[in-house]
Amino acid sequence: MRVGGARRRPLLAALTALALWTPALSAVELPDLGTSADRVMSPADEARIGAEFFRSLRQHVELVEDPELQAYIRNLGYRLAAHSGASTDFRFFIVKDPRINAFAAPGGYVGFNAGLILEARNESELAGVVAHEIAHVSQRHIARSSEAAEDMSLPMAASIIAAILLGGQDPELGQAALAATMAGGTQYRIDFTRANEAEADRVGIDMLAAAGFDPEGMPRFFERLQARDRLGAPVVPEFLRTHPVTLSRIADSRNRAASYDIEATEDHGDFHHARAKLRVLIQEDAESLIERYRTILGEQDGASWARYGLALALAEARQTEAALTEIEQLRREHPQRLAYRIAQARLQRLADDPAAAVATYRxxxxxxxxxxxxxxxxxxxxxxxxxxxxxxTLLRDHMRRHDRGPAFYRLLARAEEGGGHAARRDAALAEFHYRTGRTPEAIRLLRRALDGTEDEALIRRWQARMEEYRQRAMADEQSGARQGSSQAR
Known part of the structure; x- marks a missing residue:
């Protein structure tokens, strides 16, 4: 897809902002850019680039697909974004990576490494990072920071953005992806100012206070990371490489936070419970986690989040009965906490009692x-x-009104197959593959779905979707051809 007229220049506008977060690619040169966000990149451009970027990102990094953790980071992000003044439709997600980092992309796509969430000691610290990233989006730093030197297709722009972000996760992979994607085009120079970071701090702290969080959370978290760097930690947090923190920045943010006289809302435990589940999800040694949580419970008997983490770790170690005992105790003490109901049902399923699990879920x-x-x-x-x-029935009813992410299409495909609806199964699988960046497979499956039905309403709907798939595939092929030409040279 090509963007004409006034929209030709803006498609790479996100590059410099993202490059701030990935200095491994700092040798790449970008052109000097204008200062008007609307002239450089319209909100519609940002939304399209962001959507393409996210599809590309899914092909290269593993996201945390756990629905509870997805809901937690999404709810935290929305709570803060409500005070950002931005009309952007934000998308918050977690990358399954133990390193400490966070980033934002065009269109309000904001990601957090699992390691960063685990490093935060309380919800205000995590909220400080979330607010900082939201501020980069709400202040249009991405659009204000760069402008393309030549007309470029949307898929190319999105691929370059993904490549730069990948540099923060894996420098070699990022460099290789960028070298291929640039396809021999103009080189670009990175030019992202410290003023943007300072502004994101200021706006983010205002956001924290407005949302009822402790505004000291942001400078406190940044200061602790910087202290690790000064003390010669063996691995410098990637967040410090991509978000340079200076003493003056910390002082400025502390002064601004101190100007607020608010009583932060109480943390009702969602942060610690999400953190406990995330730790079990990315930790390979369940036995060490069991000991960790038992030690915490020995020191803090009332730490329900630690008992929850212990139950999940026991389940991971296949000690299902012991895990159920812990969860049932938590259910008696805290009958309204949804996380315990979900954990109980999942453990009932593991204990070969699916009927009890279904009853608990219903x-x-x-x-x-x-x-x-x-x-x-x-x-x-x-x-x-x-x-x-x-x-x-359950999935179709939900998907008509709520979330329709890839995981739901994969489940719907299983349900359609189980009900003997082969064509509908193929259509659901096609959508799953398309949303996870595998367009050729999506086309193959949707073509098979079309061949397998005589329902005229379905045929019309699927043919329209097929045209969207084909346009996406053509754009990908054009981008791939340019990449091949570059590699050949």
Whole structure:
């Protein structure tokens, strides 16, 4: 897809902002840029580039797909973004990477490495980083910082953005991806000012205070990371490489935070519970986690989040009965916490009692209708019991009104197959592959779906979607041809 007229220049506008976060690619040169965000990149351009970027990113890094963790970071982000003044439709996600880093991309795509979330000691510290990244988006730093030197297709722009971000996750991979994607075009010079970082601090602290968080969370977290660097930590946090922190920046942010006289809202435990689950998710040694949480419980008997982490670690170690004992105790003490209901149902399923798991999920859905985590887990359990029609009804009803991410299409495909609907299965799988960046496979599956149905309404809908797939594939092929030409030279 080409963008004409006034929209030719802006497609690479995100490059310099992203390059700030990935100095491994700092040798790449970008052109001097204008200062008007709207002239350089319209919000519509940002949204299109962001969507393409996210599809590209999914092909190269592993995201945390756990629905509870997705819901936590999304809710935290929305709580802060509500005070940002931005009309952007933000998308918050977690990268399954133990390194400490965070980044934002055009269109409001904001990512956090698992390691950064685990490094934060309380929710205000994590919220400080989230607010900082939201501020980069709300202040249009991406659009204000760069401008393309030549007309470039949207897929090319999105691929370069993904390559630069990948440099923060894996410098060699990022360099290789960028070298291929640049396709012999104009070189670019990075030019992102410290003023943008300072402004993101100021706006982010205002956001923290407005949302009811402790505004000291931001400078406190930055200062602790910087102290690790000064003390010669063996591995410098990637966040410090990509978000340069100076003593003056910390002092300025502390002074601004001190200007607020607010009583921060109480942390009701969602942060610590999410952190405990994330630690189990990325930790390979369950036994060491079991000991860790038992030690914490020995020191802090009332730390329910630690008992929750212990239960999850026990489940990971296949000690299902012991895990159920811990969760059932938590359910008695805290009957309203959804995380415990979900954990109990998942453990009932592991204990070969799917009927009890279904009952637990359905009871929870009565209290939390439309909850994406409950719908996904219940659908999986119903499918395991070969109750495909129930799962199909549940998923279709939810997807008409709520989240329609890749995981739901994959589950829907299983439900359609279980109900004997081969064409609908192929269409759902096609959408899953398209949303995860595998367009050729999406086309193959949707073509098979079209061949397998005589339903005229479905045919019309799927043909329209096929045209979108084909346009995407053509753009990818054009980008690939330029990459091949560059490599040949």
């Amino acid at each position: 009871a929870a859905l009565e209290l939390y209708p439309g909850n994406a985590s409950l719908v996904r887990y219940l659908a999986q359990t119903l499918l395991d019991q070969e109750r495909a029609d129930e799962a199909r």
